[in-house]
Amino acid sequence: MKYPNGKKFDNKNVKEKKTTRGILNAGNRGMSFEADINQSNAYYNDNNVCLITKRPTPINIVKVDYSRGATITHAYFEKQSTTDYNGVYKNRYIDFEAKNTKNKTSFPLANIPPQQIDHLKRVIKHGGIAFFLIQFESLLKVYLIDASYVIHFYENGDRKSIPLEVIEGEGIEIEQGLNPRLDYIKAVEQKYFKK
Amino acid sequence: MKYPNGKKFDNKNVKEKKTTRGILNAGNRGMSFEADINQSNAYYNDNNVCLITKRPTPINIVKVDYSRGATITHAYFEKQSTTDYNGVYKNRYIDFEAKNTKNKTSFPLANIPPQQIDHLKRVIKHGGIAFFLIQFESLLKVYLIDASYVIHFYENGDRKSIPLEVIEGEGIEIEQGLNPRLDYIKAVEQKYFKK
Numbered sequence: 001m002k003y004p005n006g007k008k009f010d011n012k013n014v015k016e017k018k019t020t021r022g023i024l025n026a027g028n029r030g031m032s033f034e035a036d037i038n039q040s041n042a043y044y045n046d047n048n049v050c051l052i053t054k055r056p057t058p059i060n061i062v063k064v065d066y067s068r069g070a071t072i073t074h075a076y077f078e079k080q081s082t083t084d085y086n087g088v089y090k091n092r093y094i095d096f097e098a099k100n101t102k103n104k105t106s107f108p109l110a111n112i113p114p115q116q117i118d119h120l121k122r123v124i125k126h127g128g129i130a131f132f133l134i135q136f137e138s139l140l141k142v143y144l145i146d147a148s149y150v151i152h153f154y155e156n157g158d159r160k161s162i163p164l165e166v167i168e169g170e171g172i173e174i175e176q177g178l179n180p181r182l183d184y185i186k187a188v189e190q191k192y193f194k195k
Numbered sequence: 196m197k198y199p200n201g202k203k204f205d206n207k208n209v210k211e212k213k214t215t216r217g218i219l220n221a222g223n224r225g226m227s228f229e230a231d232i233n234q235s236n237a238y239y240n241d242n243n244v245c246l247i248t249k250r251p252t253p254i255n256i257v258k259v260d261y262s263r264g265a266t267i268t269h270a271y272f273e274k275q276s277t278t279d280y281n282g283v284y285k286n287r288y289i290d291f292e293a294k295n296t297k298n299k300t301s302f303p304l305a306n307i308p309p310q311q312i313d314h315l316k317r318v319i320k321h322g323g324i325a326f327f328l329i330q331f332e333s334l335l336k337v338y339l340i341d342a343s344y345v346i347h348f349y350e351n352g353d354r355k356s357i358p359l360e361v362i363e364g365e366g367i368e369i370e371q372g373l374n375p376r377l378d379y380i381k382a383v384e385q386k387y388f389k390k
Contacts, residue, residue, distance in 0.1 A: 045317070048317075048320065050321055051314075051317045051318060051320075051321050051323075053277055055250055055251060056250060056251045056252065056253040056254065057251065057254075058251040059251065059252075059254045059256075059267065059270070061254075070271070070272060071269065071270075071271060072254065072267065072269070072270040072271065072272070073268060073269065074266065074267070074268065075254070075266070075267040075270060076265070076266060076267065077265060077267070082248055086281060086282075087281075087288070087321075088288035088290070088318060088321040088322065088323040089321060090321065090322060091287070091288070091321070091322030091323075092286070092288065092322075093282070093283035093286070093287065093288040093289075093323075094288075095283070119246075122240070122243075122246045123246060123283060125243065125246075126243075126245055126246050126282075126283040126284060126285065126286070127283060127285060127286030127287075128246075128283040128286075128288075
């Protein structure tokens with residue numbers, strides 16, 4: 001199995017990368033999920049399927065040392081006020097947030113900050129395609145679920161989480177493989193482009 | 196003149212902001228241009244015109260001090276591998292780069308890194324709207340020019356810059372005001388939506 005860059009698939013490298021990233025982030029949770037999405041986006045980009053990129057984490061910079069070639073010496077992580085991913089597929093604007101949960105039976109809505117709900121409502125208003133990719137870590141399953149459905153649950157439901165069976169029924173399970181690891185565009189095609 | 200947040204327009208504040216940002220960035224050039232675009236995007240967002248956001252500057256984080264609540268103590272600025280702005284307007288994907296020049300007679304193509312040309316070609320391939328906003332700082336003028344035209348110049352031209360008169364002819368001058376400071380969506384409408 002070879003990757004587009006010609007390198008052999010190497011589990012050891014993947015593991016090392018995950019560990020490094022884990023150190024540099026607030027939590028380790030969902031880091032390999034993020035890596036899987038990024039790998040899938042790189043695959044899609046290389047194969048001209050779509051152009052979807054991860055927004056960099058916003059950093060609040062307090063101090064820069066110019067005597068050391070613009071080295072940042074004091075800064076903080078900021079909360080993303082939007083979603084993590086956006087781009088273009090078949091003329092359409094795509095915008096989504098990836099969420100990981102350890103929960104086995106439902107997706108806790110507390111995982112979604114209000115500003116992301118607001119952002120996704122705006123995406124829908126302007127005619128973009130908006131969804132969540134939700135990974136159930138313990139079940140090794142990933143689902144695409146339309147943002148408008150999640151927003152409805154978020155704003156009108158009495159529950160604090162979306163049950164797994166609702167996600168199974170309303171969402172589309174993402175096919176997992178080596179390349180792309182998460183073929184989520186197949187689910188986008190099925191959900192938003194097949195009439 | 197009041198801003199959507201209810202605050203009065205205050206030149207002093209704007210100047211202070213510019214200075215602060217200048218310190219934190221590699222160069223001071225074009226900083227108020229960026230502030231003007233961000234203000235326009237906030238106005239468009241508040242008025243439900245479109246949803247266009249600036250991608251955060253990517254930061255390469257070397258060291259985080261967790262004893263001080265996840266304080267970044269060593270990091271570097273990274274080059275944006277895409278463009279600075281993207282979003283959605285009237286169902287269409289929008290992607291653009293803002294460039295400032297002190298030059299009075301032409302826009303030097305050396306201002307555009309190759310990876311931005313590559314990125315914009317991909318945007319066009321997938322059906323997105325791609326353009327540059329070019330500010331001629333000394334002339335106090337800003338133009339929208341279609342990315343495909345700039346790419347053509349970049350790849351086929353013998354010249355190292357696009358003459359101002361070409362930009363005047365091929366591009367659309369952006370109306371400037373207080374709110375939005377740069378009404379570039381009007382030019383987008385004219386260029387890409389009026390048949």
